Amino acid sequence: MRIIQQGFAFLGLAFALLLFSTLTQAASLPDFTELVEEAAPAVVNISTTKAPDPKRAHPLSGLKEEDLPEIFRHFFGGKIPTPNAPRGQTPPQQSLGSGFIISEDGYLLTNNHVVEGAEQIIVRLSDRRELEAKVIGLDKRTDLALLKIDAQNLPVVELGDSSKLKAGEWVLAIGSPFGFDHSVTAGIVSAVGRSLPNENYVPFIQTDVAINPGNSGGPLFNLEGEVVGINSQIYTRSGGFMGLSFAIPIDVAMNVAEQLKTEGRVARGWLGVIIQEVNRDLAESFGLKKPMGALVVQVASDDPAGKGGIQEGDIILEFNGVEIHRSGELPPVVGQIHPGDSAKVKVLRGGKRIFLTIVIEELPEQSIAAAKAPEEPKVAPADRLGLRVVDLSSEQKQRLQADHGILIQDVVAGSGERAGLRSGDLLTMLNGVQIDSVKRYLEVVAALKSGDSVPIRVVRQGSASFIPLKVE
Incomplete structure (x- = not known):
């Protein structure tokens, strides 16, 4: 009997400890109720109507009943399902998104992809009023849109400082996923300054906050109730949320919004270089202790970088006081620098760190590489790197838009083959030396020492990159 009593006492103590632990953990989790009550009134639902897309015509539009396959006759009783538009036409496209009010007189922010091409934009406020909005400005590069509704004394969000965000912080999103107004989801910041393919001018905030279609353009709040980002996109293989969502930092968004409001367009700084990541092998070949910086693989003499002295093969380590x-x-x-302003740039060149001053220009829509007329081609035998190279002809220089370099005609067993060089590659630089002829190339090759790891710059199918090469 005594043993049984002791057993019950032990179980009671264990249950008490478990309950205390659970309550302690619950107490340490944030309570978002007050934040949502204060911030939600400034969050809006956005619905748009766009012109019909002729590429998405109803699959049965224009068909006669006798044209229906037997299986359709079976399911539809011999009748053609009637589209929600006259035959041969498609109904207007409709979409949903979110946004938030940034001024009492009706300015609000959302994503560009939410409203782009819309013929009508309806903003539904938290008090259920529905107002038509007009577009003040759009910016595709940051996926931002500034809208205006005709209203006064509106609730507004409080803006925060996204530069102070750190991984691990709690954040909260309010939006209209799938049309469910003012849905609240929470999570943490997974990373900051995240770059995404084809999104070069936005250092995204990565979170694990649940974001779905309809959340786009909605605000991301910190625990102080301040907007620190605009929910923009998700990474998914299924089409739904998979734990990776990305927000535009509010610092970037407000800079864009101010330019759209005052100028109607956004002017960005432009350096005029093509860069690539520095991996471990490239870091070794350039004499860096660890991978860092942005490796310059292409620069034109008439671009801002070329005018300021940046060369192909430089590694940009610091730009305007910011370590890269x-x-x-x-x-x-670079994009945040106002065109016309100067920037200090620290680069690694030939093992030395040097400082340059670059006058930043405005980012153009397109840039065209220059081309010059060359000499007659000269063929060289296979060298110690296992490469057979040839000087560029005039026609090749024009076709490749190259003003220097030599063409790799063949690759045999050797260092070049192991580095991944291919026949047809344009070789423009070796070990920091610009290659403008076969003669110059052979001089550089002859000076290489066995065991050296050196960078070699090639252009393949119009894309330039550096490749680490181990001399054997």
Whole structure:
């Protein structure tokens, strides 16, 4: 009997400890209720109507009943399902998104992809009023849109400082996923300054906050109830949320919004370089202790970088006081510089760190590479790297838009083959030396020492990159 009593006492103590632990953990989790009550009135639902897309015509439009396959006759009783539009036409496209009010007189922010091409934009406020909005400005590069509704004394969000965000912080999103107004989801910041493919000018905030279609354009709040980002996109293989969502930093968004409001367009700084990531092998070949910086693989003499002295093969380590750890960090920093302003740039060149002053220009829509007339081609035998190279002909220079370099005609067993060089590659630089002829190339090759790891710059199918090469 005594043993049984002791057993019950032990179980009671264990249950008490478990309950205490659970209550302690619950107490440490944030309570978002007050934040949502204060912030939600400034969050809006956005619905748009766009012109019909002729490419998405109803699959049965224009068919006669006798044209229906037997299986359709079976399911539809011999009748053609009637589209929600006259035959041969498609109904207007409708979409949903979110946004938030940034001024009492009706300015609000959302994503560009939410309203782009819309013929009508309806904003539904938290008090259920529905107002038509007009577009003040759009910016595709940051996926931002500034809208205006005709209203006064509106609730507004409080803006925060996204530069102070750190991984691990709690954040909260309010939006209209699948049309469910003012849905609240929460999570943490997974990473900051995240670069995404084809999104060079936005250092995204990555979170694990649940974001779905309809959340686009909605605000991301910190625990102080301040907007720190605009929910923009998700990474998914299924089409639904998979734990990876990305928000535009509010610092970037407000800079764009101010330019759209005052100028109607956005002017970004432009350096005029093509860059690549520095991996471990490239870091070794350039004499870096660890991978860092942005490796310049292409620059034109009449671009801002060329005018300021930046050369192909330079590694940009610092731009205007900001250290560049990864190549993707450079474009957003450059883009924030006002065209016409100067920037201090620290680069690694030939093992030495040097400082340059670059006058930043405005980012153009397109840039065209220059081409010059060359000499007659000269063929060289296979060298110690296992490469057979040839000087460029005039026609080749024009076709490749190259003003220097030599063509790799053949690759045999050797260092070049192991580095991944291919027949047809345009070789423009070796070990920091610009190659403008076969003669110059052979001089550089002859000076290489066995065991050296050196960078070699090639252009393949119009894309330039550096490749680490181990001399054997």
